[in-house]
Amino acid sequence: MAAPDGRGADPRRIAALGTAVLEANWRTTHTVPAPGLYPHQWSWDSSFIAVGLRRVSPRRAGQEMDALFAGQWDDGRLPQIVFDPHRDQDYAPGASFWQSTSIPGAPRHAETAGLVQPPNHAWAVWKIHQADPAESRRRSFLERSYPKLVRWHGYLTGRRDRRGSGLACIVHPWESGTDNSPLWDDVMARIPDDCRTPLNRPDLQHADAGERPSQKEYGKYFWMAERYRDHSCDDEDRDYPFLMEDPLFNTLLAVSELALADIAAELGLPAGVHRERAQRTAEALEQLYVPELGCYSARDAITGAVVRKATVNGLMPLLLPGQAHADELIATLNGPRFLGGGALMVPSYDATAEDHNPALYWRGPAWFNMTWLVAEALDRLGRTGQADFLRGNIGKLAAEHDFPEYVDPWTGAAHGTRSFSWTAALALETTY
Numbered sequence: 001m002a003a004p005d006g007r008g009a010d011p012r013r014i015a016a017l018g019t020a021v022l023e024a025n026w027r028t029t030h031t032v033p034a035p036g037l038y039p040h041q042w043s044w045d046s047s048f049i050a051v052g053l054r055r056v057s058p059r060r061a062g063q064e065m066d067a068l069f070a071g072q073w074d075d076g077r078l079p080q081i082v083f084d085p086h087r088d089q090d091y092a093p094g095a096s097f098w099q100s101t102s103i104p105g106a107p108r109h110a111e112t113a114g115l116v117q118p119p120n121h122a123w124a125v126w127k128i129h130q131a132d133p134a135e136s137r138r139r140s141f142l143e144r145s146y147p148k149l150v151r152w153h154g155y156l157t158g159r160r161d162r163r164g165s166g167l168a169c170i171v172h173p174w175e176s177g178t179d180n181s182p183l184w185d186d187v188m189a190r191i192p193d194d195c196r197t198p199l200n201r202p203d204l205q206h207a208d209a210g211e212r213p214s215q216k217e218y219g220k221y222f223w224m225a226e227r228y229r230d231h232s233c234d235d236e237d238r239d240y241p242f243l244m245e246d247p248l249f250n251t252l253l254a255v256s257e258l259a260l261a262d263i264a265a266e267l268g269l270p271a272g273v274h275r276e277r278a279q280r281t282a283e284a285l286e287q288l289y290v291p292e293l294g295c296y297s298a299r300d301a302i303t304g305a306v307v308r309k310a311t312v313n314g315l316m317p318l319l320l321p322g323q324a325h326a327d328e329l330i331a332t333l334n335g336p337r338f339l340g341g342g343a344l345m346v347p348s349y350d351a352t353a354e355d356h357n358p359a360l361y362w363r364g365p366a367w368f369n370m371t372w373l374v375a376e377a378l379d380r381l382g383r384t385g386q387a388d389f390l391r392g393n394i395g396k397l398a399a400e401h402d403f404p405e406y407v408d409p410w411t412g413a414a415h416g417t418r419s420f421s422w423t424a425a426l427a428l429e430t431t432y
C-alpha cells in the first residue's frame, strides 16, 4: 500500500467523521478529550476542540469555552482540568486528590486541578467569534470572555514570571501539555518519586503501558502535584524544584495576547497594550534560542541552564510575526531532525536523537495539534504548499485511523487512544 500523502482524502468524509467524534464526546457543557482515557474537561484541549467545533456550531464552541471559564480561580488561572464529579474513579489524579474547593481562591462550585495548561484560549475565542460574528455579538461572547482572558494572562505574566525574565514558568510537566517530553528529563532526574498518594493508573486500562509515561515518571508527577497542592497552589513555595520556561507555552501566550488585541479592538477598547505585551513576550523568548540547534528550547529557571534538545515545542515561535529566526527554524523543520526524512507529520522530538521513540507519547510521535500549529505558521509565512501537505496528512491520517491521539511520523501508524477530540476537531478544521 502506498504511504498516505494527504492527497485524495475526501474532505466531506473527514468533516462528517470528525463531527461525529465531537458529537459523541460532548457532555452537556463541554467535550471530553477521549471517552475512556480522559473523562473530564481539559484546558488546552478545549481550545483546540473549539477551533474545529466553530465550523459546525459556533454556539457550542462558545459553550465549550464558557464551561472552562467556570473553573477560573480568583488569581486568574484557568485550570488544567475541570472535573466531572461523577467520574472521580476514572482518572488519576482526580477531584478527590486536588480537593480544590477547600483551596483559597479556587471556585466553590466547580472541582478543578490546581495546575494550568498552555494558554491558547484567547486565540480560540477570537476564532470562534470570527466564525459567526452576529451570533457572537448576540450572546455578548467577547464581552464575557475578554475580562477573564485578561486575568488569565495577568496570572501568567505576573505570578508565573518566577525568574523576572519576561517568560511564564510551568511548575509541572503536565502544564506543558507535552508531559514526558525529553525537555524535562534533566529536571525530572532530581525530583523524588516517593509520593504519598497510592499510584492508581486508570489510564492503563485505555492505553498500552508502552505508550504512556512510566510508573517512575508517575511517582514524580504525583510527588510534584502533592507538593504544589499542599502549598495551596500559591506559587510561593521557594524551594519548589520544577520551574521551566517553555517555548511552546510562551509562544501561545504571545499569540493569544495578539488575539486579545483583536478582541479589544472589536470591543472598542485599547488594543495597543496587548500588542506591547505580546512583543515583550516575543522578545523575552529570544533568551531560549539555541543557535546550534536552529530552534528554541526550554530553560530551567532554577539553574538557568538551557536544555540542548530539539523538540517540536522549539519550532513554535515560527508562529510569531516578524520572527527573527524564521529561516533557521524552517531549515530545522525541513532538516533530518523533523520532516527531512520524509515524515508525514511533524515529530514531537528530534528524529536523529538516540532516544527518539516514534511510538512513545511526547518522545517522538507526531501529534495533530502540533502539526496543525506548524501548518498555521507556514501559512502565515506564505509557505502554503507545505502547509497544505501537512493539513492534508492531518485529515487523511485522522480519518483513516479513527482519530488517534498520535501517530508514527513516517508510517502514520496510529498510537494512543482513538476518537480523540482535538484530532477530530483539527481534522475537521483542515477541510475548511
Ligand code: 2M8
Residues within 6 Å of the ligand: 033, 038, 042, 044, 045, 080, 174, 176, 177, 178, 179, 203
Ligand atoms: C495528556 O496529558 C494528561 C495530563 O494532563 C495525561 O497524560 O493524563 C497530554 O497529551 C495533554 O497535552 C492533554 O491535554 C491531555 C488530555 O488530552 O492528555
